[in-house]
Amino acid sequence: MGGEAEGGERRLGRVLSFGIPDTALGLVMGYVEDPWDRDAISLVCRHWCRVDALSRKHVTVAMAYSTTPERLFRRFPCLESLKLKAKPRAAMFNLISEDWGGSASPWIRQLSATFHFLKKLHLRRMIVCNDDINILVRAKAHMLVALKLDRCSGFSTASIALIARSCRKLETLFLEESTIDEKENDEWISELATSNSVLETLNFFLTDLRASPEYLNLLVRNCQRLKTLKISECFMPDLVSLFRTAQTVQEFAGGSFEEQGQSVASRNYENYYFPPSLHRLSLLYMGTNEMQILFPYAAALKKLDLQFTFLSTEEHCQIVQRCPNLETLEVRDVIGDRGLQVVAQTCKKLQRLRVERGDDDQGGLEDEQGRISQVGLMAIAQGCPELTYWAIHVSDITNAALEAVGTCSRNLNDFRLVLLDREAHITEMPLDNGVRALLRGCTKLRRFAFYVRPGALSDVGLGYIGEFSKSIRYMLLGNVGESDNGIIQLSKGCPSLQKLELRGCFFSEHALAMAALELKSLRYLWVQGFRSSPTGTDLMAMVRPFWNIEYIVPDQDEPCPEHQKQILAYYSLAGRRTDCPPSVTPLYPTF
Amino acid sequence: MDLLERNIKKGDTEEEKARKEEERKEVDEVGERKTKTQDQEPQQQGQGLSLSLANGSARSGMLPMSNPSANPAQLTIFYGGSVCVYDSVPPEKAQAIMLIAAAAAAAAATKSSAATAVKPPMMPTATVAPAAVVSPVLTRSPSLQSTSVATGQPQVVADPSSICKLQADLPIARRHSLQRFLEKRRDRIVSKTPYSPAKSSDGMESPGMEVTAELKAQ
Numbered sequence: 001m002g003g004e005a006e007g008g009e010r011r012l013g014r015v016l017s018f019g020i021p022d023t024a025l026g027l028v029m030g031y032v033e034d035p036w037d038r039d040a041i042s043l044v045c046r047h048w049c050r051v052d053a054l055s056r057k058h059v060t061v062a063m064a065y066s067t068t069p070e071r072l073f074r075r076f077p078c079l080e081s082l083k084l085k086a087k088p089r090a091a092m093f094n095l096i097s098e099d100w101g102g103s104a105s106p107w108i109r110q111l112s113a114t115f116h117f118l119k120k121l122h123l124r125r126m127i128v129c130n131d132d133i134n135i136l137v138r139a140k141a142h143m144l145v146a147l148k149l150d151r152c153s154g155f156s157t158a159s160i161a162l163i164a165r166s167c168r169k170l171e172t173l174f175l176e177e178s179t180i181d182e183k184e185n186d187e188w189i190s191e192l193a194t195s196n197s198v199l200e201t202l203n204f205f206l207t208d209l210r211a212s213p214e215y216l217n218l219l220v221r222n223c224q225r226l227k228t229l230k231i232s233e234c235f236m237p238d239l240v241s242l243f244r245t246a247q248t249v250q251e252f253a254g255g256s257f258e259e260q261g262q263s264v265a266s267r268n269y270e271n272y273y274f275p276p277s278l279h280r281l282s283l284l285y286m287g288t289n290e291m292q293i294l295f296p297y298a299a300a301l302k303k304l305d306l307q308f309t310f311l312s313t314e315e316h317c318q319i320v321q322r323c324p325n326l327e328t329l330e331v332r333d334v335i336g337d338r339g340l341q342v343v344a345q346t347c348k349k350l351q352r353l354r355v356e357r358g359d360d361d362q363g364g365l366e367d368e369q370g371r372i373s374q375v376g377l378m379a380i381a382q383g384c385p386e387l388t389y390w391a392i393h394v395s396d397i398t399n400a401a402l403e404a405v406g407t408c409s410r411n412l413n414d415f416r417l418v419l420l421d422r423e424a425h426i427t428e429m430p431l432d433n434g435v436r437a438l439l440r441g442c443t444k445l446r447r448f449a450f451y452v453r454p455g456a457l458s459d460v461g462l463g464y465i466g467e468f469s470k471s472i473r474y475m476l477l478g479n480v481g482e483s484d485n486g487i488i489q490l491s492k493g494c495p496s497l498q499k500l501e502l503r504g505c506f507f508s509e510h511a512l513a514m515a516a517l518e519l520k521s522l523r524y525l526w527v528q529g530f531r532s533s534p535t536g537t538d539l540m541a542m543v544r545p546f547w548n549i550e551y552i553v554p555d556q557d558e559p560c561p562e563h564q565k566q567i568l569a570y571y572s573l574a575g576r577r578t579d580c581p582p583s584v585t586p587l588y589p590t591f
Numbered sequence: 592m593d594l595l596e597r598n599i600k601k602g603d604t605e606e607e608k609a610r611k612e613e614e615r616k617e618v619d620e621v622g623e624r625k626t627k628t629q630d631q632e633p634q635q636q637g638q639g640l641s642l643s644l645a646n647g648s649a650r651s652g653m654l655p656m657s658n659p660s661a662n663p664a665q666l667t668i669f670y671g672g673s674v675c676v677y678d679s680v681p682p683e684k685a686q687a688i689m690l691i692a693a694a695a696a697a698a699a700a701t702k703s704s705a706a707t708a709v710k711p712p713m714m715p716t717a718t719v720a721p722a723a724v725v726s727p728v729l730t731r732s733p734s735l736q737s738t739s740v741a742t743g744q745p746q747v748v749a750d751p752s753s754i755c756k757l758q759a760d761l762p763i764a765r766r767h768s769l770q771r772f773l774e775k776r777r778d779r780i781v782s783k784t785p786y787s788p789a790k791s792s793d794g795m796e797s798p799g800m801e802v803t804a805e806l807k808a809q
Contacts, residue, residue, distance in 0.1 A: 090764070307772070308772045418763065
């Protein structure tokens with residue numbers, strides 16, 4: 001760049017900044033935290049892009065392969081907090097093989113050598129090995145305030161111990177749902193207890209890690225600021241003294257009501273003590289005899305997670321009717337329509353509701369009343385107007401129910417519906433009109449999932465989705481459409497759609513390629529279940545610069561319906577992946 | 592030639608083919624042809640790709656063909672005058688090979704300056720032997736335009752019943768955390784009451800009675 005051109009740019013920059021010096025500009029930008037707003041700011045001119053980059057505190061890289069660690073550092077050298085995600089979301093549903101990729105090594109190496117202001121690191125669905133943690137700790141232990149290894153794998157408890165004793169400023173240690181080796185060794189908890197006194201969040205919920213009550217007690221005694229404690233399985237009666245000590249704990253998850261090899265029926269939980277500060281709870285394997293543990297505290301509860309309990313429909317009703325202050329409720333569909341009606345009557349402040357899929361076993365392991373239909377859906381829509389996040393698995397549905405959501409649930413920014421395979425006959429199909437009403441009513445919707453069955457959403461319905469999803473950035477569609485026309489119609493709309501996941505729709509390669517090219521904002525596409533073209537060339541119609549295309553072939557040794565081939569495509573400045581396993585073929589770029 | 596070297600260096604496709612070769616050694620019944628294939632494969636790879644890059648009119652075609660009376664899942668490749676036959680190729684692998692070839696052609700297409708000037712590769716017939724799950728057999732497809740030219744029309748609507756069948760093979764996936772929990776729940780119920788059928792009871796249970804408590808506990 002010539003001096004003149006540079007001078008011209010600087011002049012332009014200054015004009016656009018109204019003569020405000022960079023320092024001031026950076027400070028003003030510092031008040032803008034929303035990443036979308038920051039993105040807009042950075043596009044004004046090169047000068048503003050630079051000022052934004054230098055003042056940006058946090059970046060989320062939604063797809064780790066979309067850029068390189070070096071590029072990220074070049075743009076955001078002053079970053080204090082980084083979140084990286086790698087494996088497709090489908091990995092949480094056992095659809096991605098362990099060796100697909102997502103190694104954190106290149107990132108951690110870069111972070112450790114540079115990123116001199118980094119205090120917080122969040123890795124989600126990545127592979128982190130012990131060496132990586134060694135390197136990270138050696139470079140950043142004195143600075144690390146938050147470390148989240150979220151649904152990661154590849155490391156052992158020895159590494160956690162290393163983190164525990166080296167990172168004395170650590171306020172957040174998050175390991176939820178990670179797969180960790182040497183799970184029997186819980187020395188790391190003792191290390192944490194003795195090395196750290198500022199810990200506020202410790203989360204190893206849904207891991208297999210052993211956690212002895214003695215070490216947990218030690219931890220709680222030494223870490224007086226502990227607010228969130230989410231552990232693995234630990235017998236509740238053994239935690240009595242823990243709760244007596246932990247007077248600042250607001251959120252607790254884990255525990256267990258299972259005693260090894262003995263009957264639990266004789267215990268009495270009526271007077272189990274929880275600190276008054278505690279108002280978010282998730283207790284594992286809680287059954288009929290144990291649910292009384294909640295009753296004295298139910299009225300104060302803001303969050304309740306019953307997904308991992310052994311309760312019936314009736315018992316869900318009994319608990320929920322005592323919880324008028326709930327803001328977050330997570331259950332399985334055993335709660336039934338009846339339970340949801342109780343929720344609708346009682347939980348007027350509800351903001352987040354998740355109704356997960358229970359057991360399908362026809363032998364009746366789940367409560368026979370444990371089915372959700374349009375009745376429960378409508379009840380919640382009408383009873384809980386504050387909902388912002390709502391994920392639900394239903395066994396039956398009507399258009400009217402979806403219309404009710406559109407009319408009443410105006411605050412929804414995230415709505416996900418799955419229509420299960422349980423009933424042979426669905427009351428009303430197709431659901432085109434209901435979906436249209438829902439999308440027209442829920443104008444704040446940013447994330448939307450609609451996973452149904454053949455016939456539940458026609459091509460016209462897909463057209464409605466395209467037409468009425470102005471702000472939606474993420475969409476998961478399952479078993480929708482009748483023909484390629486459907487996805488073509490959808491792709492003419494959805495102006496904000498950045499991430500699209502399709503499963504079981506079986507559009508042709510050609511249609512997928514056309515849709516990918518048409519969707520204005522698309523930067524990430526995942527497909528499982530598509531019709532192959534005769535020569536394999538149809539998919540290549542979507543070849544374009546910076547658009548990485550991966551073809552994922554199932555594991556041949558274990559053929560399984562869920563391991564059908566997949567397409568993964570995403571914008572990338574990093575070029576072709578160099579770490580593909582045999583099951584992943586990068587189709588583009590070719591070198 | 593730069594492009595030639597780069598293509599020869601290109602790891603994946605070659606490796607994939609080499610690997611396929613090793614796998615097919617035992618399975619392949621076409622003795623002589625096999626030897627010829629093995630010799631020619633690596634060279635063809637480099638040549639074929641460079642040919643198609645250098646001038647798009649090369650007869651670089653791959654036609655998986657099925658002979659209904661021969662083995663199912665048989666892949667036949669016509670290339671530069673020789674024929675290679677592979678038995679027992681799983682449909683997904685065949686699809687992968689086709690996609691790789693298509694990708695190479697597409698890369699060539701995007702590199703050539705005039706998007707419309709690239710001559711279509713000669714692929715008059717293309718069928719894949721039908722296998723258990725995927726890809727109904729297709730008949731003649733019209734000669735293809737350059738892959739970089741996007742045609743607006745959607746394809747012919749596929750037979751709805753075949754789509755339904757495909758969809759049946761892709762059941763709704765469960766979240767991992769819940770899957771583990773439900774397995775544990777099943778184990779627990781089975782271990783506590785191994786001889787009684789796991790039925791939900793409607794009756795009231797008293798706290799002391801272990802068996803009914805377990806049955807009711809869901």
